[in-house]
Amino acid sequence: MNIQYKYSSQLTVDSPTYYRDFETLEIEVIKSSEYVIWSQSNMNNTISYIYKNNFNALKPFENLLSQHDGSCNEGQFKLFINLEINTRYVLVVTTLRPNTIGDFSITISGPMNVTLSQISKHSFSFSNDSKTKNYTFCL
Numbered sequence: 001m002n003i004q005y006k007y008s009s010q011l012t013v014d015s016p017t018y019y020r021d022f023e024t025l026e027i028e029v030i031k032s033s034e035y036v037i038w039s040q041s042n043m044n045n046t047i048s049y050i051y052k053n054n055f056n057a058l059k060p061f062e063n064l065l066s067q068h069d070g071s072c073n074e075g076q077f078k079l080f081i082n083l084e085i086n087t088r089y090v091l092v093v094t095t096l097r098p099n100t101i102g103d104f105s106i107t108i109s110g111p112m113n114v115t116l117s118q119i120s121k122h123s124f125s126f127s128n129d130s131k132t133k134n135y136t137f138c139l
Contacts, residue, residue, distance in 0.1 A: 006106070007106045007107075009104060011043070024091070026117050026118075027108070027114060028116075029083045031110075032082070034080060036108070038076060038107055039078075039093065041102060042103055043102040045075045046104055048093055049066075049091070049092040050089055050092075052089060054088070065081065
């Protein structure tokens with residue numbers, strides 16, 4: 001049986017930005033398996049990025065597992081990805097063009113229920129990598 005979860009939200013002028021407005025969501029699965037994550041939106045240019053453990057807006061390729069820019073899917077993203085239990089995944093939903101706002105829904109399909117929650121805590125941390133200080137914005 002294929003179980004689906006649906007989440008609805010919107011990108012607004014008050015959404016956080018890192019070049020483009022975005023929303024971050026944490027995904028938790030209770031069974032390791034392949035899942036399909038896709039969007040439905042009136043913005044017609046949604047993009048998704050999925051990260052393992054955390055998302056760092058200053059290093060957008062760090063921890064990146066997969067991404068989809070909506071090409072070949074009428075401007076809606078669609079990810080096919082294997083997710084594992086006991087692992088934190090961060091889904092970043094944004095748009096192809098800056099300053100694009102509007103409603104969107106995310107549907108996740110897989111063998112078991114998933115937990116999807118909006119990440120609202122933003123923190124700044126400082127790290128020291130090989131004698132140079134990197135300022136890191138982590139979600």
